[in-house]
Each structure stands twice: as structure tokens, then as C-alpha cells.
Amino acid sequence: MKKNYTKTGRSCKVTFELPANVNAEKVSLCGEFNEWDPEKNPLKKSKDGSFSITISLKPGRSYRYRYLVDGERWENDWSADEYLPNEFGSDDSVVHI
Numbered sequence: 291m292k293k294n295y296t297k298t299g300r301s302c303k304v305t306f307e308l309p310a311n312v313n314a315e316k317v318s319l320c321g322e323f324n325e326w327d328p329e330k331n332p333l334k335k336s337k338d339g340s341f342s343i344t345i346s347l348k349p350g351r352s353y354r355y356r357y358l359v360d361g362e363r364w365e366n367d368w369s370a371d372e373y374l375p376n377e378f379g380s381d382d383s384v385v386h387i
Contacts, residue, residue, distance in 0.1 A: 291385065308340060316361070321354055347385070352371075354383070355383050
């Protein structure tokens with residue numbers, strides 16, 4: 291995960307990435323920043339099979355998120371800032387901005 295803050299500090303561009311060994315056709319970034327909607331932030335697949343997306347988030351808070359792989363499998367981010375338990379018996383990835 292890469293974080294780039296604007297000069298004013300009012301926004302942070304965060305690049306979320308999944309490596310090629312996730313073995314997926316499509317991946318969506320779902321989290322508190324997009325109401326967990328898998329349609330809002332699909333990741334772009336690279337020629338090497340990895341996935342990435344860059345979105346802007348507001349600083350001063352933390353966001354829970356996960357990846358939805360091929361519409362059926364949830365994956366956490368291996369480079370998350372933290373992991374917190376969720377109501378489904380697994381963990382959510384957390385990014386601190």
C-alpha cells in the first residue's frame with residue numbers, strides 16, 4: 291500500500307495492490323469509504339496478473355476494507371496498517387490516513 295498526501299494535507303491518494311498469486315479474474319476494493327459496494331472500486335489487472343487501484347481518502351481517520359475476489363472470496367490486504375475483527379468471524383484490513 292502506498293500513501294501520497296496532497297501538499298495541503300486535505301486528501302491522501304492511497305494505492306491498494308494485490309499480487310498476481312491471488313489468482314483472480316477480477317477484484318473489487320470494498321470498505322467503509324464506499325459503503326462496501328463491490329461495483330464502486332474495481333481494481334485494474336496488470337499484464338503480470340497483479341491488481342491495483344488508487345483512490346483519495348480524507349486524512350484524520352481509519353477505514354476498514356477488504357478485497358472481494360471474483361465476486362465470492364474475501365481477502366485481506368497483506369500490507370494493511372492493522373487488522374480488526376468483524377461481525378462475520380474474520381478480520382477486516384484497516385488503513386490509517
